[in-house]
Amino acid sequence: MYKIGVLGEKDSIIAFSALGLEVFPVEGEQEAIATFRKLAKDGEHAIIYVTESFYETLAPEIDKYKDSLVPAVILIPGRDGSLGLGQTALNAAVERAVGANIL
Amino acid sequence: MASKTINPTRMELTRIKGRLKTAVRGHKLLKDKRDELMRQFMENVRQNKVLRQKVEEGLTRANRSLAVASAVMSPEMLEQALMFPTQSVELDMSFKNIMSVNVPRYEFHTKEEDTGDIYPYGFAQTSGELDAALDDLFCVFRDMLELAQAEKTTQLLAEEIEKTRRRVNALEYVMIPDMQRNIKYITMKLEESDRSTKVRLMKVKDMVLKEAHGWE
Numbered sequence: 001m002y003k004i005g006v007l008g009e010k011d012s013i014i015a016f017s018a019l020g021l022e023v024f025p026v027e028g029e030q031e032a033i034a035t036f037r038k039l040a041k042d043g044e045h046a047i048i049y050v051t052e053s054f055y056e057t058l059a060p061e062i063d064k065y066k067d068s069l070v071p072a073v074i075l076i077p078g079r080d081g082s083l084g085l086g087q088t089a090l091n092a093a094v095e096r097a098v099g100a101n102i103l
Numbered sequence: 104m105a106s107k108t109i110n111p112t113r114m115e116l117t118r119i120k121g122r123l124k125t126a127v128r129g130h131k132l133l134k135d136k137r138d139e140l141m142r143q144f145m146e147n148v149r150q151n152k153v154l155r156q157k158v159e160e161g162l163t164r165a166n167r168s169l170a171v172a173s174a175v176m177s178p179e180m181l182e183q184a185l186m187f188p189t190q191s192v193e194l195d196m197s198f199k200n201i202m203s204v205n206v207p208r209y210e211f212h213t214k215e216e217d218t219g220d221i222y223p224y225g226f227a228q229t230s231g232e233l234d235a236a237l238d239d240l241f242c243v244f245r246d247m248l249e250l251a252q253a254e255k256t257t258q259l260l261a262e263e264i265e266k267t268r269r270r271v272n273a274l275e276y277v278m279i280p281d282m283q284r285n286i287k288y289i290t291m292k293l294e295e296s297d298r299s300t301k302v303r304l305m306k307v308k309d310m311v312l313k314e315a316h317g318w319e
Contacts, residue, residue: 069259
């Protein structure tokens with residue numbers, strides 16, 4: 001039995017708690033990294049949604065879990081709307097598989 | 104170059120020929136695997152793209168509703184309203200095997216069977232906008248789960264394709280030509296020594312005949 005975690009700034013993710021997901025509001029880069037590490041390591045959270053605003057900070061950490069089954073780290077747009085970063089993850093995967101960006 | 108260090112013997116030749124056969128067969132199989140993985144991958148990418156768009160639209164809408172709700176209500180009230188969820192989501196994960204790559208399949212179930220009851224607060228002190236925001240969020244949640252599944256699948260497939268492609272290329276451009284070169288080298292060496300033995304024997308025969316009968 002797994003849980004779903006949501007990591008991001010408080011305003012963007014607080015509503016997810018009503019759905020029954022576990023929300024982890026963070027402020028600042030250090031806290032984000034520490035929380036993400038903890039979540040990714042414990043093996044209880046199969047999916048971690050991360051708001052796009054923290055992608056830059058967490059990118060090296062997220063990359064570590066790219067090839068493992070658990071957890072799946074998925075970017076979601078924060079309250080400022082989509083920054084198009086989610087698409088970059090897909091493009092990176094395509095580039096890796098095909099050798100060129102064909103999208 | 105590897106061909107410099109190998110022994111030009113028949114045993115070595117047989118060994119390399121066997122290896123070449125295996126390598127050629129492996130190359131064909133891996134190539135087929137790569138092609139099929141690629142097909143699955145592209146299908147997945149297309150699906151992923153659609154889902155990503157859907158989720159981003161849905162979440163943007165939900166966020167907009169939430170922004171309105173937080174404008175109407177005080178932040179403390181909002182937080183309080185959402186503090187104790189009635190729902191809790193549990194996630195089941197199973198695996199699906201795509202060309203020997205294990206990819207996750209998620210299935211979630213909520214504790215509360217009644218999906219209509221997603222509001223963890225009384226209606227007296229909250230605004231209707233909050234209800235709308237939660238509604239939007241709930242609608243997009245299923246897609247979010249599917250997106251997670253699709254995106255993880257894409258990543259895992261990409262890794263496997265990369266690996267397979269490297270193997271195919273290594274076999275095609277390094278291993279197989281190398282072995283073919285070695286085989287050629289050994290065959291030529293063996294033929295050469297055959298010829299030299301033959302010539303030596305002929306010479307010896309000439310010498311023996313000359314000694315016995317005085318033939319020129």
